[in-house]
Amino acid sequence: MKKAELLFNAYKSRKEIEPFPLTEDEAKKVKEEFIEILINSEGLGGYKLSGFGEGVLTKPMITRENTVELWFRNHKLEVEIVTLVENGEVKRTFLGLEIPAPRFTTWDLPSHYIVADNIFAARLYVGPEIDPPFGSFKLYINDKFVGEGEPKYKPEEKVKEYMKGYVSLGVFIGPTSVKKGDKIRVEGKKSISVSLI
Numbered sequence: 530m531k532k533a534e535l536l537f538n539a540y541k542s543r544k545e546i547e548p549f550p551l552t553e554d555e556a557k558k559v560k561e562e563f564i565e566i567l568i569n570s571e572g573l574g575g576y577k578l579s580g581f582g583e584g585v586l587t588k589p590m591i592t593r594e595n596t597v598e599l600w601f602r603n604h605k606l607e608v609e610i611v612t613l614v615e616n617g618e619v620k621r622t623f624l625g626l627e628i629p630a631p632r633f634t635t636w637d638l639p640s641h642y643i644v645a646d647n648i649f650a651a652r653l654y655v656g657p658e659i660d661p662p663f664g665s666f667k668l669y670i671n672d673k674f675v676g677e678g679e680p681k682y683k684p685e686e687k688v689k690e691y692m693k694g695y696v697s698l699g700v701f702i703g704p705t706s707v708k709k710g711d712k713i714r715v716e717g718k719k720s721i722s723v724s725l726i
Contacts, residue, residue, distance in 0.1 A: 533562030536646055539632040540567070543600045548633045548642060556641035563647055575694030577627060577650050578687055581640055584648030591653045591695055596724045599709050600651055601630035606707040607700035608668055608715055610680045611655050617690035624659045624719045627697045628652040628707065653697055656721040666717035668702045678702040
């Protein structure tokens with residue numbers, strides 16, 4: 530079985546797999562094949578941007594519900610600005626949560642594994658609409674203060690011409706580990722209150 534199919538099967542079954550042998554040279558090709566299978570199966574919902582590159586978000590990965598189902602065992606949480614993009618143009622901006630997870634049994638992997646695994650894309654929560662300047666935010670998990678920060682980026686500078694759908698622009702608080710049952714609160718110019726199930 531191809532490596533991209535192994536990743537897709539792990540994604541669909543919500544079961545992590547042991548890391549398989551992977552060279553840096555083949556990682557990009559595995560990612561492209563994995564992304565193609567994902568989009569053909571679930572439709573393109575948008576993109577996620579990170580320091581490791583760019584991943585795709587399928588339509589089911591994205592939610593606006595205040596209860597977010599975690600699909601894997603090892604999720605992290607990042608506070609981000611999310612844009613709605615048409616033909617490479619930013620139409621609206623939102624406060625959001627990106628909740629990545631590997632298809633592998635561990636996060637502790639060389640960066641080319643992250644690339645092959647679609648930059649660990651898993652869930653994206655799109656919160657309230659917010660206009661720049663965005664200001665500073667505080668993150669609480671189960672009413673405990675976890676961190677604060679503010680986005681230093683301009684959405685228009687991060688979005689590429691070919692992009693459409695929701696684009697998660699990059700973390701400004703986190704990543705921090707989360708689990709089912711956690712209550713997430715973000716406070717600032719706009720606020721988020723989400724339960725992870």
